[in-house]
Amino acid sequence: MTRVMDAPRIVTTKPLVVVRNVDKNYGSVQALRQVSALVYPGEVLGIVGESGSGKSTLLRMMNLEETPDSGTYTLDLPDVSGNLFELDRFARRMLCATRIGIVYQNPHHGLLMRHSSSGNVAERLLVAGERNFATLRAKAKSALAASEFPLERLDAPPIELSGGMQQRVQLAKAIALEPALLLLDEPTTGLDVSVQALVLDTLKRLQQERRITMVIVSHDLGVIRTVADRVMVMRRGEVVEAGLVDQIFQDPQHAYTQQLVHAKL
Amino acid sequence: MTHVLDIRSLTKGFVMHHLGSKMQAFADVSFTVDPGEFVLLKGANGAGKSTLLRSLYRSYLAQSGQILFQSDHGQIDLAQAADVDIAHLRRTEIGFVTQFLLARPRVSAEAVVAEPLRMAGVNATNALDQARHWLETFGVKPELWRAYPTTFSGGEQQKVNLARALIRPQKLLLLDEPTASLDANARAALVTRLADLKSGGTAMIGVFHHPGDVEKLIDRVIDLTPETQTEVVRDDVVI
Numbered sequence: 001m002t003r004v005m006d007a008p009r010i011v012t013t014k015p016l017v018v019v020r021n022v023d024k025n026y027g028s029v030q031a032l033r034q035v036s037a038l039v040y041p042g043e044v045l046g047i048v049g050e051s052g053s054g055k056s057t058l059l060r061m062m063n064l065e066e067t068p069d070s071g072t073y074t075l076d077l078p079d080v081s082g083n084l085f086e087l088d089r090f091a092r093r094m095l096c097a098t099r100i101g102i103v104y105q106n107p108h109h110g111l112l113m114r115h116s117s118s119g120n121v122a123e124r125l126l127v128a129g130e131r132n133f134a135t136l137r138a139k140a141k142s143a144l145a146a147s148e149f150p151l152e153r154l155d156a157p158p159i160e161l162s163g164g165m166q167q168r169v170q171l172a173k174a175i176a177l178e179p180a181l182l183l184l185d186e187p188t189t190g191l192d193v194s195v196q197a198l199v200l201d202t203l204k205r206l207q208q209e210r211r212i213t214m215v216i217v218s219h220d221l222g223v224i225r226t227v228a229d230r231v232m233v234m235r236r237g238e239v240v241e242a243g244l245v246d247q248i249f250q251d252p253q254h255a256y257t258q259q260l261v262h263a264k265l
Numbered sequence: 266m267t268h269v270l271d272i273r274s275l276t277k278g279f280v281m282h283h284l285g286s287k288m289q290a291f292a293d294v295s296f297t298v299d300p301g302e303f304v305l306l307k308g309a310n311g312a313g314k315s316t317l318l319r320s321l322y323r324s325y326l327a328q329s330g331q332i333l334f335q336s337d338h339g340q341i342d343l344a345q346a347a348d349v350d351i352a353h354l355r356r357t358e359i360g361f362v363t364q365f366l367l368a369r370p371r372v373s374a375e376a377v378v379a380e381p382l383r384m385a386g387v388n389a390t391n392a393l394d395q396a397r398h399w400l401e402t403f404g405v406k407p408e409l410w411r412a413y414p415t416t417f418s419g420g421e422q423q424k425v426n427l428a429r430a431l432i433r434p435q436k437l438l439l440l441d442e443p444t445a446s447l448d449a450n451a452r453a454a455l456v457t458r459l460a461d462l463k464s465g466g467t468a469m470i471g472v473f474h475h476p477g478d479v480e481k482l483i484d485r486v487i488d489l490t491p492e493t494q495t496e497v498v499r500d501d502v503v504i
Contacts, residue, residue, distance in 0.1 A: 008347040010338045010354065040349050197370035204369065208383050226369055230348055244323060244348050251325040255282035262283070 014076045016041045016213050017062065017181060022071030024057060024237075031057045032068065033237045039181075042211040044203075046228030046245065048221060048260065054237040055217045059185050061085075062215060063102050064092040075099070077180055097127040101174025105186035107166035110173065113159040117169045118144065120158065121176050128177055143176040144169070148202050164195030171199070175206060182206075184216040188223055200226050221264045225249055233257045267335050268297040269437055269468040270321070275330035275344070277313070277320050290316040294330070296487055298437075300466045303459075303482045305473065308489035314472040317489065318439045320344075321470070322361045323351045334359070334437065356384055360435035362443045366426040368414045374400060375410045378428045385433065399428035402458070404451045419446045427451070431458050438462065440471035444478045452478055 017039035024032040032054045039045045047055045060066045061073065064084060072083040077099060087095065096102075104110045111120050121140035130136055145151060147168040158166045167187055174182055184203070188196040204227055206212050218224050224231055224245070231248040233241040233256065241254040252258045278289040291313035298304050306314040319325040321332055323343055332343035336358055341350065355361075368377060378396035383389065400410055403424040409417065414425045423446050430443075440459075444452050459482055463469060473479060 008350045008353075009341060010336065010350040011347075043349070043352075193370075201369065201371045204372075208380070229352055242348075243326075244351060246324040247326060250319065251279070253280070253326065258282050 011040065013041055015039060016076050017215070018072075018074045018076070019058070019062065020072045022058070022061060022068045022073075024054075024061070024066070024068045030237050032061075035071070035234075035237070035239055037232060037239075039213055039215060041213055042207070043230065044207055044214045044216060044228045046224035046231045047215065047217045047234060048219065048224050048231060049234035050219065050260075052236075053234040055234050056185055058234070059102075059183050059215060059217050062181070063100055063183050064096055075180065097124065098177055099180045100183065101177070101179035101181070102183040103167065103170045103174050103185065103187045105189050107158060107163070107170055110170045111158045111166065114157050116155040116157055117149065117161070117172075118154045120169055121173045124173050124176050139176060140172070143172040146175060146202075146206070147172040148198060162195075164191050164198065167191065167195075167199055168202070171202065175210075175212065178210065178212075180213065182212050182214045184214060184218075186218050186220075187216065188220065189218070196223070203227050221249075221261065233260065268333075269300050269302075269335050270298040270470075271331075271333040272296055272321075273331040273333070275317070275320065275332060276328050277316055277325060278328055291489055291491075294489070298468045298470060300436075300468055301463055302484045303463055303469045303471070303479070305471055305476055305479075305483045305486045306489055307476075307486050312489040312491065314489055315441050318361070318441050318470065318472060322355070322359065322439055324361075336436070356381070358436040359439070360430055360433070360437070361439045362427060362430040362441065364423065364426075364442045364445045366414060366422040368422065368425075370415060371413060373411045374405065374414045374417075374425045377414060377425055378432060381429060381433050395432060396428065399432050400425070403428050403454050404448070420448060420451070423447055424451050427455055427458075431455075431462070434462055434465055435467055438467050438469045440469060440473070442472055442474055445474060456482070 015038040019037045022032050022035045035058055047058065049055045057066065061068060067085050073085050075084060080095065102110065118137065118140040121143050122136040125136050125139055141151065141154065144154065149165065149168040149172055158169050188199050191199065200223060207214065216227060228245045231243065231245050232239050233248065235256050241257045248257060249261055252261050273295050275294045276292045278287050280287050294317065306317060308314050316325060320327045321343065327344045330344060333340055334343050336354060375393055375396045378400060379392035382392035382395060397410060405421060405424050409421065414422050427443060443455060447455065456479060459479065463482060
């Protein structure tokens, strides 16, 4: 039933992200079982599922924060090759610092809360080798502007900002280097609806204007429906169903997906 | 002439897991559509007209049968094609007009309308100019262009929806009651636009509550009422 791995005939571009047959156990708990996913350039893949379904684990794997027990992960990028799970720690950090951006649910995971907001963004540029102060400042400012961060708060540390603004700093940090892949782990959870709409709007704009490939994990089906092109439904570490976003919401096939979709307010 | 669409023995039902039951929507539907042809789907409520349109668009997954579509890249079975291919065809060759607008919060009417062009790579200024032209054509007042359609009346939302869906010419256009809740002027603008697209070669399959609105465009009528699924040439039909 799942069409995740179906080979396209018309679209000739190669998938940017290929994750194959990933297994991960934490002690006796099977977090991921034979999970595979493809993400095409410019596409937004949504991953939904209840707590403990393995969706965030999968996202952390894509950010090379975790290594599975088995499985492969490749990114179709110039000078990136082989199974990325086999990279050493240094190579992983360089790859993540330059090509992959991530926005965590909890801004404390992604930001230095007592450094300035612009400094948080600039840090990522520094890691990538940018050393000119004026350029750092200008690039940080432009990334923050693209994330709709109020520029008069440029130098305020995230700890003094609201949750919505902290998420925008995380987003600015993630897109500062024009990453090939943007990972979003529950980016709007805990935000009030107006701020949630602003973040979603920003994501959609980034997708349209910069064609950034994204993977977004959320248990909020409304969020997924708004931003995703395709959806993967996970349960107990397995992919139970995958399809185009409107098909998953209008004609869910699996009993679990039906239950999930019908439970939405 | 090569058919744009060749539907063979298409069958669709819904499995309702929580009821432990199956519901048949339609079975064994076959027909073809040529470029520039307008096919009206007819049938009582529940005959499966909208379900058929959604199955063609792949919002619904057909259970069996084929939907052979003549794309710019050759023939492809929409019932079996990979999701990314379907997504690509929706951006480039297949359009769907529904009666509902899926408005996103905080996105202006003109941006909603311009989006299909933006996704196709048209620059922002050009896309917005075209969006405004179509909003005007369908009778949306200029003061509403930059407002959020979530707050609009049903009729105004429908106009935004039409402008968005019809902004790009498509090879195949699926119409699910696009005239519902439109005023007379907007209906006339819609019929004019559809006639233009039709003469430009767009094939159309439509469901209309009041087929009289598009009477002049109809080439063929297909009745989906179970047991009486028939195909009638336009001249023989009384709407």
